[in-house]
Amino acid sequence: MSLKGENISFGYKKNNLILNNVSISLDRGDVLGLIGDSGSGKSTLCKILAGYENNYQGKVSIDGKEVPKKGYNPVQLVFQHPEKSVNPKWKMKDILNEGSNISQDILDSFGIKKNWFNRWPNELSGGELQRFSLARALGPETRYLIADEITTMLDAITQAQIWNMVLDIVKERNIGVLVVSHEKNLIEKICHKVVYFKDINNVKHY
Amino acid sequence: MSTAAVNVNRSLFKGLNLRQKTLLILGLTSFLLLAIVVSSLFIDNESLPTDFGSKNLSPSLEHPFGTDWMGRDMLTRTLKGLGLSIVIGALASLISAVLTVILGLLSSAGKAADSFVAWLVDLTLSIPHLLLIILISIGLGGGAQGVIIGVASTHWTSLTRIVRAEIKQLKTQDYIHISRNLGKSKWWIATKHILPHLIPQILLGTILMFPHAILHEASVTFLGFGLSPHEPAIGIILSESMRYLSAGYWWLAFFPGLSLLIVVLTFDLIGENLGKLMDPKNAHE
Numbered sequence: 085m086s087l088k089g090e091n092i093s094f095g096y097k098k099n100n101l102i103l104n105n106v107s108i109s110l111d112r113g114d115v116l117g118l119i120g121d122s123g124s125g126k127s128t129l130c131k132i133l134a135g136y137e138n139n140y141q142g143k144v145s146i147d148g149k150e151v152p153k154k155g156y157n158p159v160q161l162v163f164q165h166p167e168k169s170v171n172p173k174w175k176m177k178d179i180l181n182e183g184s185n186i187s188q189d190i191l192d193s194f195g196i197k198k199n200w201f202n203r204w205p206n207e208l209s210g211g212e213l214q215r216f217s218l219a220r221a222l223g224p225e226t227r228y229l230i231a232d233e234i235t236t237m238l239d240a241i242t243q244a245q246i247w248n249m250v251l252d253i254v255k256e257r258n259i260g261v262l263v264v265s266h267e268k269n270l271i272e273k274i275c276h277k278v279v280y281f282k283d284i285n286n287v288k289h290y
Numbered sequence: 291m292s293t294a295a296v297n298v299n300r301s302l303f304k305g306l307n308l309r310q311k312t313l314l315i316l317g318l319t320s321f322l323l324l325a326i327v328v329s330s331l332f333i334d335n336e337s338l339p340t341d342f343g344s345k346n347l348s349p350s351l352e353h354p355f356g357t358d359w360m361g362r363d364m365l366t367r368t369l370k371g372l373g374l375s376i377v378i379g380a381l382a383s384l385i386s387a388v389l390t391v392i393l394g395l396l397s398s399a400g401k402a403a404d405s406f407v408a409w410l411v412d413l414t415l416s417i418p419h420l421l422l423i424i425l426i427s428i429g430l431g432g433g434a435q436g437v438i439i440g441v442a443s444t445h446w447t448s449l450t451r452i453v454r455a456e457i458k459q460l461k462t463q464d465y466i467h468i469s470r471n472l473g474k475s476k477w478w479i480a481t482k483h484i485l486p487h488l489i490p491q492i493l494l495g496t497i498l499m500f501p502h503a504i505l506h507e508a509s510v511t512f513l514g515f516g517l518s519p520h521e522p523a524i525g526i527i528l529s530e531s532m533r534y535l536s537a538g539y540w541w542l543a544f545f546p547g548l549s550l551l552i553v554v555l556t557f558d559l560i561g562e563n564l565g566k567l568m569d570p571k572n573a574h575e
Binding site for chain 1: 463464465467468469471472473474475483486487
């Protein structure tokens with residue numbers, strides 16, 4: 085039971101690869117940390133794993149099978165900027181339930197209040213929006229969560245709160261999490277295993 | 291805006307918030323335009339009797355806009371002309387808006403279709419606008435039909451460009467990708483995510499197209515390529531009055547021209563205020 089990316093290579097231009105022969109594997113129930121420098125291609129790898137990018141070489145598979153192109157993707161990606169991942173013309177309750185009806189348990193554990201539901205995205209703070217983004221990504225069919233610097237822009241207390249909630253839910257639901265961050269301390273605190281991006285990417289930048 | 295105008299503005303709208311003020315302005319201006327169109331419908335040729343006993347009268351209480359060289363009341367003629375102009379403008383902008391929506395959707399369908407739309411826009415823009423309207427209008431035999439089709443088929447370019455750019459930009463948004471990953475179809479994303487962003491643009495663009503269409507209709511008619519001379523269009527009135535200007539009959543051109551300007555500015559005012567209402571940032575303030 086694992087999400088695998090094998091021998092993934094990607095570049096926006098020919099002869100200028102960002103990812104070269106990267107392989108990564110994430111088991112269900114695991115919390116895997118990925119540390120790397122800015123601009124090293126971490127986010128690109130995340131997008132490829134979650135099916136956002138098509139023009140790459142290599143293979144992404146779940147339990148040996150290809151990830152379905154249509155329908156609900158069991159691999160969900162959460163971005164760094166929550167205000168960009170919500171449609172500013174939608175009310176919060178529509179945003180939350182876009183993929184599936186999110187259960188009350190998840191709302192409770194994220195501390196999402198009912199009276200936020202009729203607000204517009206620009207009336208909520210970044211931390212509140214990020215809770216909505218996470219709750220939305222944790223629908224019943226989600227098996228793997230890719231967290232691309234999801235708490236980088238939040239203060240330490242909110243960071244801790246959000247990670248506690250996420251870790252509780254993924255443990256209960258047996259979801260695999262890939263935690264991407266610059267922050268070594270955070271990753272060491274919450275992850276079972278840590279991967280250094282420069283060890284798996286064979287691009288020679290420097 | 292000068293301070294005097296601001297003060298008038300303040301005392302005029304005392305006790306109203308921005309939204310109420312905007313709605314009030316919208317209501318008044320729409321009423322004015324509607325009144326012009328409706329009143330022009332009741333004016334037929336019998337309301338414009340030729341009376342050589344009262345020809346070339348300067349503005350008075352009985353004839354506020356004066357009379358022309360056939361003794362016809364200029365106020366009645368101007369109203370009739372404005373009504374016709376507004377109807378033509380409405381038809382032309384509606385047709386343009388429909389064209390814009392079709393071409394905008396087409397441009398989002400694929401790369402080849404997008405290049406085709408871009409090419410079509412460039413092609414239309416490469417011919418001087420007025421010349422193109424005249425060509426189409428003459429090609430279709432002139433008259434009201436020719437002018438409407440000519441004005442309608444040349445005004446979609448700028449709005450199409452805006453809509454096309456907007457769609458392109460929206461398609462790169464994170465929430466569109468997320469929606470796809472949540473299992474939503476292309477059609478679902480187009481109608482639920484993209485369309486709500488386009489509707490204000492299209493609506494505003496259509497309303498702001500009105501003045502353009504009206505002015506183009508008037509200028510084509512003024513140049514003699516548009517409506518036939520027996521129709522009471524503003525362009526006809528203005529071009530006729532040119533012959534009498536040097537004789538000192540200034541009111542023949544002044545009042546119809548001023549009325550045209552007021553109608554055009556009214557449309558601008560509607561567009562501006564509707565924009566205030568629909569802007570997502572202050573729509574719910």
